[in-house]
Amino acid sequence: MFPSQQRKLYTVSPAVKCSINRSFQLTQRRSFVAKATDCLPAYADYTDSQLTVREAIAKICLNFPDSYWLNIDNTATWPTEFQQAIAKAGWLGIMMPSQYGGSELGLAEATIMMQTIAESGGGYTASSCVHMNIFGLAPVVKYGSEEQKARFLPPLIEGRERACFAVTEPNTGLDTLKLQSLATRDGDEYVLKGSKIWTSTAQVAEKILILVRTTPLEEVKKPSEGLTLFYTDLDRSQVSVTEIKKMGRAAVDTNSLYFDGWRVPVTDRIGNEGDGFKMIMHGMNAERILIAGEAIGLGIAAIRHAARYARERVVFGRPIGQNQGIAHPLAKAWCELESTRLMTMQAAKMWDEGFATGEYANACKYLAGEHAFTACETAVCSMGGMGYAKEYHVERFLREVIIPRLAPVSREMILNYISEKVLDLPRSY
Ligand SMILES: Cc1cc2nc3c(=O)[nH]c(=O)nc-3n(C[C@H](O)[C@H](O)[C@H](O)COP(=O)(O)OP(=O)(O)OC[C@H]3O[C@@H](n4cnc5c(N)ncnc54)[C@H](O)[C@@H]3O)c2cc1C
16 A cells, blocks of 8 residues: 545635636637637646636736747846736645645646646746745745744745745756755854855745755765755845856846855754755655646647647648648647646646655656657747747747756656666666
8 A cells, every 4th residue: 555645635725716717717628729818728637626726827827928928038037927926816835735825735736837837838937937936845844843834934925035946066966965065053053155056046036945964975874964954045145146147048047156154043944954855855756747747838838839820821822730741740749748748647646645756757757858848849840930030939938948858857867767766777877
C-alpha cells in the first residue's frame, strides 16, 4: 500500500469563490484555434474543481491579450497588473492552507492554473511571475512554525509580498550539494557570506527563500547535511543584486546575488539547522510538474497561433494549412503535447494522493520541455517570415521555451535520474 494524503480538493477560499462567474461557460465546445480572448477550451478529463479553476483563470486571462504580453516583453516591464489580478482573485494561495487565506486545492488544480496562464498567450513570462508563490513556500508550509506561517503566508497570498528562490550558485551549478555560501551563527542572528546566480525575480521580490551551508562541506559526513534554509527579507542594503541580460522572458528578471556580512534573524530560519536540503527536496517534484504544465501551455499557445495563421494565409491559391507539409508537423506537435499533458495530470494526481512521483515528475517535465520546444519551433517555421515577426508572438514563445529545457533541472540530469532510478544503471556522475 502506498501512503495516501488527505486533501480537501473542493475547498475554495472566499476570494476565489467571488472570482467564479458561473455564466462563464467553458464547458461548451470551442474551436482549438479560437483566440485566447475567446476563452480556452476545456478538457474532458477534468473534474468539477479542475474545470472551475480552468474557467476562473481563463476568465482573468481574457483581460490580458497577446498585445499586453508583447508590450511587457518589448519593454521588459514586470507584469504588475496581471500578478495583482491573479492575487486579487485569491489564486496565489491555490495550494496554501485555508487558515492563512489559501484555497488548499491540489497540485492537479495548480498545474491546470499554470498551464492556462501560459496557454492564454502570456507564455512563460506570465507563469513565471506567479510561479514562486504557487510552489515556492512549500517548505515553509510543511516545516515552518505556526508563528512563521502566520507571518509569511498571508502577505504572499494577498500579493503584498513577492518571493524569490536562491539555490543555484555560480561555482557549483547543478551540483547543488556542493554549494558554498555560508551562514555563521552570531547570537540571535546568522551572518551570511557568499553568492547565488540565476535568482529569478530578485529585482522586485521583497522576500527570499535561500539555501546556504551552516556547516562547511569538509566537516559533514554526507554532502546533504549541514545545509540550512532561510525565508527572510531581501535587504538590498546588504545584498547586491545584478540582473543577467538573457534571451527571453525579459519582463521577469534573473539575477546574480552577492553578500558578505548579511545579517539574518534566527527567527527567519525554517526548521532545524542542517535540515535545509530535505526541505528544499520536498517541493522539487511538485515544481517539476508545475513547470511541465507551463511548458505545455506555451506549446499549445504556439500551435494555436500557427494553426489560425495557416487557415487564413493563402498562397498559391489555397490556405497554407491545406499543405500537409504545414498541417502534419502541427498535428504531430498537438499529439505530443496532449500525451504529455495526460502524463502530467497523472503525475499531479499521484502527488496529490501521496504516491512517490520522482520518475513521473521528472519524465513529464522532460517531455513537456522537449515537445513544447518542437511545438514553438514548428509554429515559427509554419508561419514563414511572419513567424519571425514580433507582432505574431510565436518568436517570443520560441525564445521563452528554452527555459523549461534548462531549468530548474536540465534535460541531461533528468535522463541521468531515470537511467539510475528506473533503469537501475550505474550512476554516471
Ligand atoms: C531563466 C532561468 C531562471 C532560473 N531561475 C532560477 C531561480 O529562480 N533560482 C535558482 O536557484 N536557480 C534558477 N535557475 C538556475 C537553473 O536551475 C540552473 O541554470 C540549472 O539548474 C543549471 O545549472 P547551471 O546553469 O549551473 O548548469 P551546469 O551545472 O553548469 O551544467 C551545464 C550543462 O552541463 C550538463 N551537465 C552537468 N553535469 C552533467 C552530468 N553529470 N551529466 C550530464 N550532463 C551534465 C547540464 O545538464 C547542463 O546542460 C534559472 C535558470 C535560468 C536559465
